[in-house]
Amino acid sequence: MGEKYDFKSVEEKLLKEWEEKGIYRFKQGRKPVFSVDTPPPTVSGSMHLGHAYSYSHQDFIMRYKRMRGFNVFAPWGFDDNGLATERFVEKKLGIKANKMPRGEFTKKCLEVSREAEGEMIRGWKRIGMSVDWSISYHHTVSPEVIKKSQLSFIELYKKGRIYRKKMPIMWCPECGTALAQVELKDKEDDSELVYIRFKVDNGSTISIATTRPELMPACVAVFVHPDDSRYKDFVGRKASLPIFNREVPILADDKVDPSFGTGAVYHCTFGDIDDIEWVIKHDLPIIELVNKDGTFNKRAGRYEGMRSREARKEIVKDLEELGVVEKKEPVHHVVNVHERCGTEIEFIMTEQWYIKYLDLKEKLLEQGRKIKWHPAHMRVRYDNWVNGLKWDWCISRQRFFGVPFPVWYCKKCGRPIIADEDDLPVDPLVDKPRVKCECGSEEFIAEKDVMDTWATSSLTPMIALKWGQDDDFFKGMFPMDLRPQAHDIITFWAFTTIVKSYLHEKSIPWKNIMISGHALDPRGRKMSKSEGNVINPLSVIDKYGADALRFWVASSKLGEDLPFQEKDLVTGRKMINKLWNASRFVMMNLEDFSHEEYKKFNEEKLEPFDKWFLSTLNRAIKKATESFESYEYSRAKLEVENFFWHIFCDNYLEFVKSRIYNPEKRGVDAKRSAQYTLRRGLLVQLKLLAPIMPFITDEIFHRYYPEEGESIHVSEWPKYLEERYAEEREAGDAALAIVGAIRRYKSSIGKSLGYEIKGIIIHTDNPDMISSVGEDIKDASRAVEIDINKQPPAGFKELASGIEGIKLFIYD
């Protein structure tokens, strides 16, 4: 019987209440502050389970820190910048960015993303993010953020860290934009390895193997390995290209793998990343072949206007007709594609803006070491990435929606004109420079590229702390305390943020970084829309409650992935139920024990068994605290869960029932001792669980502990006390073991736990210790009599006590 816990109405009620009371409000000027660089989610419709997963991890820590007395600063933002949003908007409205004026498209993007953001925020609120929504910076494409991003550009430009250069760059012909190293994805593909014979000027021939015969118009050399005896006499000679009848040098380079194909490779600008290296190393000419739309230019001769795939088919046909194709082998290989659209990338020559950082690898590694990584091994990924950097950071994108460069070019001399810092934000397509060019010209061409998403996202700690806007605020808070994020974007977001902080402030952006894993589907696979295995967190919450979802989320070790299993949500729901019922039980029995009596209670008067309980609880406090301090929320959760269920409910509550129900047996003091312990013990457990399950714990707190404050979430975290009650600990452990043995006995003879035992006799070397909990053992095992070190009369059976030095006899 009794009132049921209705998670739906309680959770909704509390969400309102927290907001109205401003429980999570950041209080300007109050110290100490714990600042969090909250990830701005990409605007893409709705919160997914992966979001619920990693943001809950962040919230566990924020709630813990708040209870530790910190003023938590965690402004929220949205990343509505870049291609992801463009695609989302194009799909949603059925429009194409390149088929309409930029201004109009931008307007649509802003409309759609604002709307989507509202919908998304509801998701984060519903899982119980303890965020002060009034201090969010909202979106990366907003005047304030554009201003800071442009300011960053100008400052780095002035520092000589930014340059514009024409270089071969990875290019997506589909999206029509330059790409950075991080935007690539591997795609497995079936293709053909074509062996083509070239004439050599020594009268012989040389064969090369290639998967990209269509790039022959851009061929500038043939390479062999310097030690390859087959080609000793070829190096330094010239090979003649079929069809194009052009001669190219045969050169040696030890990057050639003699065992692949024929051991000879033809080199084109630009087949892949390594080709660019060879161009520079061997001082070869650059032949531009591919246009920005992916078609071939006039260098391709009769293949002009075709794209790679088509040209490949045609050229192979033509080569076969000429009889220079020796053979074709099917190959299965991996190609680089653009991660957003899956299109194979090309390399083309374009002018782009770059941030120079290749010279800073050592410094960046050093910065990485100054940050505490949780878990520590995640730093290795950062190190590997920094060590593997090959290019400076290309920050320009030929897209439509994003942060514009604050740049114009002089129409006459081509010199770039950088906007004045006081005029920011600027849109060069709309605004004009206020000064003439040095050459005297007053005509300008606007830079119409926009910045790479990460050029802005990398500024989140600086944006959140009002960099370039409120110096005192910024200086007092930078670096931030924590960056929470998932492991997949260590090389994107964590890396670029560290870069920007270093370049601007010569500082780390945050002291700690906490890396979450991913939520996986029930079979341990990645969740993705295309697989159809996506789980909607809001429907999970609907069914089980936010607390249950968070309870599941808290069961993964930091940094590790977790398969979603519905049964785990059932476990969470059971936990909620158990908490509710145990709390009701506790409170039912505290009706004659007022808050005043509780306050006055002298702990010296505690029963030994209650001392045992509080001491065991004290250890749980210690473990939970240490776990949260090291961001290991799952250890904390496990510890408290096990303690609550098995120590508190299964044992402690059962042990004290008799004292409470039948005070005439052991006296009112023993009852008061139990009541004090129940009241205190439950409150401590609720607090330890509050960061994980904020709703149920606060609801119980409101109902039963109104004297303790406005909300459990702004109450004080339980203190760990010095170890004491060593003797009681031993006694309590023994009591549990003995009662366990008797329960086992009752179970083995098919009796209920309420079955009466006539007598218990315990043999021990330490009778004082056992007798201190003798009455508790008697109560919990429903025994009529208990004796210590008495010779067991006939009819007594010996049970295994499970404890060394203790013999147990019973009679029933």
Next chain:
RNA sequence: GGGCCUGUGGUCUAGUCGGUUAUGACGUCGCCUUCACACGGCGGAGGUCGCCAGUUCGAAUCUGGCCGGGCCCACCA
């Protein structure tokens, strides 16, 4: 190919700076309708702690090798 992580009863998982019968949950089986909770309690069955070798008095835990899974990075033209 390089790096990191990981491999524990049917499933998920704790434990991994070595030490008595390897943790808990779900499932399963038996018992218990005990006055907080049957979304409960007690108990049982179920594990060669991926495989092999080594170090050690003793290894799930340390070392080496192998096999499997995941992620990140690089990549054969």
